[in-house]
Amino acid sequence: MRKNDVAGPVPVPRRTVARRVLLGAALGLGPLSWGPAGRAAAAGARRPEIFGCEEWGARPPAGPVTVLEAPPKGIVVHHTATPNRDDFSPEHAFALARAVQAQHMDVRGWIDTGQHFTVSRGGHTTEGRHRSLAELAGGRRQVRSSHCVGQNDVAIGIEVEGTYTRADPPAGQYEALVALCAHISDQYGLAPYEIHGHRDFNGTACPGDRLYALLPTLRDDVTARCRRLW
Structure with a gap:
């Protein structure tokens, strides 16, 4: 069942609302960003813009x-551990x-970029390993990666x-991460509870x-952003 088939709004647990209020304050977001209006806007969002390998050179x-020949079973989130730069440009x-x-x-010594996608601090999403974007569009297969030991054949890797x-993370970057994860979840039929951190699988910070x-x-x-209900 898709979200548009539901007669009324989906209730949000109080603890979830509290976390969103605190996160909104930390990220400099207004209260509407986390309220019903924000959820409604998110639910109607289109596929996020993702710059392919050819576009970034x-x-x-x-x-x-x-x-x-199989879809991924989860998403693994990383950070690049690079400086928190203030250049938010696509360049x-x-x-x-x-x-x-x-x-x-x-x-x-890897054949290509290790992860499937990267989200910059300015909220610009780029394809990592070649063919990741095309397979995401197909929604049936994934590219073997090199982002997390034990997960390279079963999970999409995202570098933040x-x-x-x-x-x-800056508000725009976090929003881009939400949009990307929701799109991946929709394309592959992944439940959002299958979003993990790198440290869940390997000995790393x-x-x-x-x-x-x-x-x-x-x-x-x-x-809240996905087209389907979980």
């Missing part, structure tokens, strides 16, 4: 990109994508630009204490 992969997002790809290929051990603490709220906001 990616290098060709160093080897064949493997497409797996910076593209430069970041190129820098990440170079580091992953030239230093780590910045270091979130003591700072929260990623995605940082503050971003990791936001994951329950992220799951709630993705649920």
Whole structure:
């Protein structure tokens, strides 16, 4: 059943509302951003803009990109552990994508960018590993990745630009992350409770204490944004 088939609004638990009020204050958002109007706007949102590899100037992969004949079972959120820059332009997002790809290929020896998608601090989303965007559009298969040991064949990896051990992500970046996760959930039929942090699977501080603490709220906001009910 799709959200538009429901006769009335979906009730939001009090603790969820409280978390959203606190998060809204931390991110500088007004109360309507987390209220019924914000939920209604989110529910009607279109597919988020995602810049493909050709648009940001990616290098060709160093080897064949493997497409797996199965959809992902979850989403893993990371942070890049790079400086929290104030350049929110798309040009910076593209430069970041190129820098990440170079580091992953030239230093780590991977065939391409490790993750499937990256969300810049300015809220611009770029494709990571080649063919990730095309397979997301198809909604049936995923690209083998290199973002999380044990999850590279079963989960979509998202890098969130910045270091979130003591700072929260900017409001625009968080909103872009919600939109991306909701779109992935809709395309692949993933329940939002399958959104995890890197540290859930590997011995790492990623995605940082503050971003990791936001994951329950992220799951709630993705649920509100999805076309289907969970």
